[in-house]
Amino acid sequence: MPQVLEFKLPDLGEGLTEAEIVRWLVEVGDVVAIDQPVVEVETAKAMVEVPCPYGGVVTARFGEEGTELPVGAPLLTVAVGSAGTETAGAAGAPSSVRPADSAGPAVPQGTAAGAGSGQGSGSGAAESSGNVLVGYGTGAPAARRRRIRPERLSVTASEAAPVAAAAVPVAVSAAAAAAAPVAADARGPVAVVSPLVRKLARQHDLDLRELTGSGPDGLILRADVESAIRTAATATATAGVATAGVATAEPSEAVGSRARVAVDRAGERIPLRGVRGAVADKLSRSRSEIPDATCWVDADATELMAARAAMNAAGGPSAGPKVSVLALLARICTAALARFPELNSTVDLAAREIVRLPGVHLGFAAQTERGLVVPVVRDAHARNVESIGDEIARLTEAARTGALTPAQLTGGTFTLNNYGVFGVDGSTPIINHPEAAMLGVGRVMAKPWVHNGELAVRQVVQLSLTFDHRVCDGGTAGGFLRYVADCVEQPAVLLRTL
Template sequence: MAQVLEFKLPDLGEGLTEAEVVRWLVEVGDVVAVDQPVVEVETAKAMVEVPCPYGGVVTARFGEEGSELPVGAPLLTVAVGAEPGGAVSGGAPEEPAERALQTAAEQAAAEESSGNVLVGYGTAAAPARRRRVRSVRVSAPSAATPSAPAPPAPAVPAPPASDGPVPVISPLVRKLARENDVDLRSLVGSGPDGLITRADVDSAVKAGAVGQQARATTTPAPAAAPAGAPAGSREDTQAAGFTRHPLTGLRGLVADKMSRSRREIPEATCWVDADATELLAARKAMNAAATGADGTQKVSLLALLARISVAALTRFPALNSSVDMEAREVRQYADIHLGFAAQTPRGLVVPVVRHSQSRSTESINTELIRLTESARAGTLTPGELTGGTFTLNNYGVFGVDGSTPIINHPEAAMLGVGRIVPKPWVHQGELAVRHVVQLSLTFDHRVCDGGTAGGFLRYVADCVEQPAVLLRSV
């Protein structure tokens, strides 16, 4: 006898509350093995193949390709112990028998699932809560994906509560209500113990839209939209003098993170001009010395700046920190996980070179190349985009001299590097044309004062002007 287990979209990483279904890898009726990828989803950070922790026959899929699902939403159901095309007989048992069967189902799920949905981001091996054992008949693979279960009935408005907590767990539900001006206190949840779900908010939004349309029939519109254009369409908004560009996916994640950084971090910026002529000469000499016959890659300027940043953080570790205001403490990290800003066709991402303090310049260079190629291809994993402790931002590639970077929350600082251009410069007491670069450091004033930040930036500038300074710290 088979038990039907439900697999839900797992937590895919830090701050990610939803994912878009890009491509289903299995059909209804297919037999899947434990940890077999069943769907490819795209988050705001990366493309991920999600493996199923159960082995059995797929009985249903939820979510069409191109649709977005919140974390915790059902992805598919699997009949564990069923044979393809076979039947799972028996009616719904009474409560005592159901309880016994549920225990057996949980044990079977634990034995037939690994729990490794995504390393570091997966779900537990088997849900501990009660799940009703359903009777199903598994049919042959179908070309059409069965529709998702009917949504719960619209929530019935209740008198607003003046105090007390609002029964909402999901931050996605709160965000959806906030964006659509829905008062959560006016809703009665359809979930367990009155929990307000996304379906309740969607119903309230639809009810509000119906009310607005009803009022619109009695109020003349200021300007008619073109025939056949739905409300809020491109033609409609252009007539109003603007177009809509939703902040979703990667763009939405960047917007949320930047807003939070500016809202929570009391940042300050200091900057200095440095003569990078000797750094360019050192890079040229390093690359000329490499024959390339052994596959050695040329050292990039970004790799040298990364190596300098790591040396500076070793001397000024206060900037390799984060702040927890709830615990009222500064967390200073022993390892330096260096992030670097990379512009890709999907938008701005920050891959992380982990354990940079234990890497040589050549090792850092190799990892930068690998991560940059993966970023452009859109194949970075969530683990390669999270966990940074300090960020290097080379905005000089865009042809600008300087900037005041926004700190990559929850880090404590970011080093910005402008373009390197020939400028008049006093060198050894004489006016000469030298290659000059502007360096800027934005730092969290809670972790240190100007003396530490200035010392860090001055050390970076000294290493840029005289790369031999690095020999004292390697």
């Protein structure tokens, strides 16, 4: 007789308390292996695939795509020890059948598995897939997984009925209200691949099943969703005009009130959650807690751009990736922080202490479709320009694909923000709490400049430094910014620190 176990949303680390379901990776009736990813969720830090610590047949799912769940809420239930799991093992998937008294994965006491699973204990160390998430999962080499569709199971409808019925007592206690979305899934899959398209549809309350995709085989593209959003907005505005027209016989005050209601209803409301919510919280906290000040300077970057061109020309096409301006500025920042360590610090309000940090973990702002993220180059103070450039390129690609982990987005000590890529000259950066400073860089462009006593056309860039006035005064901040500007104008100055 199979035992039905409930798997709860585990602690995803970094102090995160909730996550949004982006995409289910399994259906009710599927056979899952131990540590097989079953759902893709989005936290305030990154997208994460959550592996299930049980092997068996999925009997229920809780929460549809777009639902936000707190840590500890039920995700799904799995029938362990059913005939379907034996079939999966014979088909070549990792063995996922365990007796009911040893259903839980072998994990250390107090890990996230213990908090998230809710049931199961005992030995299971011999069964593993190598998928580890925030302290739980097994550590053996990853085995090849094969998804078993319901039509390929050896479980008949009469055998599956008792299993589904057995899941009801487990689910009712915590997620009775979430059972309805599972029934809705019976209408069939939606022809959508991109999680970003699903998220855009959720934000505008669009039912993807009502859309006709323009992509291959009816695939719903972002353009299809945006077109539906525009159509809905037009219909709403038309309805608002009609409502105002009907009220012509009413007093002017009533007409104005109804018109305002129509406008309010037509307004677009975007929930502040996920990455956007995390950014909003951090920026608000920075502005409310940090007494910041900004200083800026224009610098002649002609020599820096010439030095970059010389670096990229050396060695020819086989010399490897090109050196970026951002990598050069990052190396200049690490050299400046070595001279002015006050800006590589944080403030401990409880202890009323300034904590100077021993190493530089350099964050850099990256704009993605999911919003603004700040990947962190670890130990930037110990890297040269080439190493920093390679790491920036790797993290930027991960940011664009949504593959950044929470660990890659936290722990920064100083942030570099190159908003010049948006074609703007200057800005006032907001400090990335709990750091003490951020350097903003505008676009490098040709401007008239006095050079060697004569007017000339030079490549000029504006540098802006926002700093926490508690950790230092203007003299220190000005010294840091002036050193950065000197290195930009005369790259040879940096050689003294290499």
